[in-house]
Amino acid sequence: MIDPRTLRLSDLHGVARLGVDATAGMTDLVEAMHAAIARPDLGLRGAASVRTTGITRLVYRSIRGVTGWTGAGLDAVLARRGVEHERTSAEREAVIAALNGVLGDHLAATANPLAIPMRLHHAGRPLVLRSEALSRAIPDAGPRLLVLVHGLCMNDLQWEYGGHDHGAMLAEALGYTPLYLHYNTGLPIAENGRDFADLMETLRTQWPTPIDEIAIIGHSMGGLLARSACQYAADADHPWLASLRDLVCMGSPHHGAPLERGGRWIDLVLGATPFASPLARVGKLRSAGITDLRHGATRPPRSRRRVAPLPRGVRCYAMAATTGLRRGDLKDRWIGDGLVPVESALGHHPDPERAIGFAKRRQWIGYGMHHLDLLGHPDVADRLLCWLTPRE
Numbered sequence: 001m002i003d004p005r006t007l008r009l010s011d012l013h014g015v016a017r018l019g020v021d022a023t024a025g026m027t028d029l030v031e032a033m034h035a036a037i038a039r040p041d042l043g044l045r046g047a048a049s050v051r052t053t054g055i056t057r058l059v060y061r062s063i064r065g066v067t068g069w070t071g072a073g074l075d076a077v078l079a080r081r082g083v084e085h086e087r088t089s090a091e092r093e094a095v096i097a098a099l100n101g102v103l104g105d106h107l108a109a110t111a112n113p114l115a116i117p118m119r120l121h122h123a124g125r126p127l128v129l130r131s132e133a134l135s136r137a138i139p140d141a142g143p144r145l146l147v148l149v150h151g152l153c154m155n156d157l158q159w160e161y162g163g164h165d166h167g168a169m170l171a172e173a174l175g176y177t178p179l180y181l182h183y184n185t186g187l188p189i190a191e192n193g194r195d196f197a198d199l200m201e202t203l204r205t206q207w208p209t210p211i212d213e214i215a216i217i218g219h220s221m222g223g224l225l226a227r228s229a230c231q232y233a234a235d236a237d238h239p240w241l242a243s244l245r246d247l248v249c250m251g252s253p254h255h256g257a258p259l260e261r262g263g264r265w266i267d268l269v270l271g272a273t274p275f276a277s278p279l280a281r282v283g284k285l286r287s288a289g290i291t292d293l294r295h296g297a298t299r300p301p302r303s304r305r306r307v308a309p310l311p312r313g314v315r316c317y318a319m320a321a322t323t324g325l326r327r328g329d330l331k332d333r334w335i336g337d338g339l340v341p342v343e344s345a346l347g348h349h350p351d352p353e354r355a356i357g358f359a360k361r362r363q364w365i366g367y368g369m370h371h372l373d374l375l376g377h378p379d380v381a382d383r384l385l386c387w388l389t390p391r392e
Helices: 009-038 040-047 054-078 090-109 131-137 166-174 189-206 221-236 239-243 258-270 277-283 288-292 330-334 371-375 378-388
Strands: 119-122 144-149 177-182 213-219 244-250 315-322 363-367
Touching: 090 288, 119 189, 144 166, 144 189, 144 221, 166 177, 166 378, 177 189, 189 221, 189 239, 189 288, 213 221, 213 239, 221 239, 221 244, 239 244, 244 378, 315 371, 315 378, 363 378, 371 378
Parallel strands: 144 177, 144 213, 213 244, 244 315, 315 363
Antiparallel strands: 119 177
């Protein structure tokens, strides 16, 4: 239950705009079904996009017109909101993060106030990447940075799981300054990767003290995003990449998540008959970010190589989890941690050219664990300490 005191007028504005968009989209859907039933001769290809004619077309056009006027009126009233309070809650942030994961590309494309901008957070608050502001926000800012990147439909606050936070633990044990990336997980991974690379370069130039080293931990989609950012940084010759020492991918679907690939059946089944084909649009509500998880895509669709290689000169680690209790259990291959199979999380692939190439000594499997257990299990914390503790 969300505390009403933490809601903002911008939240109401965003939800109202989504309601208008949904009404317009449903009108298009109903008209397409109406036309498909009236004109079965159009076949599969034409049924999903055809319009009705005559008085029926006028009715649907009128509904769109009224919806558009309503939306414009709501925008005019709700956009005049002035300065808003900054109160929030874990529940509010979780709902907005989930909404961005499912519809984030649409929210961004329509400039919806609910769209999450990419920012770095510390202690639950967004950072202004200017030297003076960073000094005030983090008085003890040190030369060793730890950047934690959350997964799909999640946010920076959810790194605290079961009373444990890997960032806080590693900060206390190893002297890192922890920073948490907060971003719209519904956007394409490649787009987020480019923006993350640019954000890290801005951070480097504005950090109050010279940076000795950087470590990045990415959970789930966060690991793919981190790999994408490293590739963009290499292409753009960003100096921050030279400070990156360690990259840990936790439960990241380097070769895709079968549940998302299975989601394509929605498109195929609903598109198999002219009467139902307009409903295939419902199956396409998955955001670009979710779709990218289908094959673990970290580069743009037109890129010659859609899988970003591991960054050179960086210690790269792959962590997998499985609900099975031993290696070779069928759950490893088909279920894994409930979302990501073990082989995908470790970057393995039968085609050597597609294998990610994590060194064997830098791979680890947690048994009897689910996907989210990676955020708080004691064995995972021990493994992170083992990997990230400086060596002579």
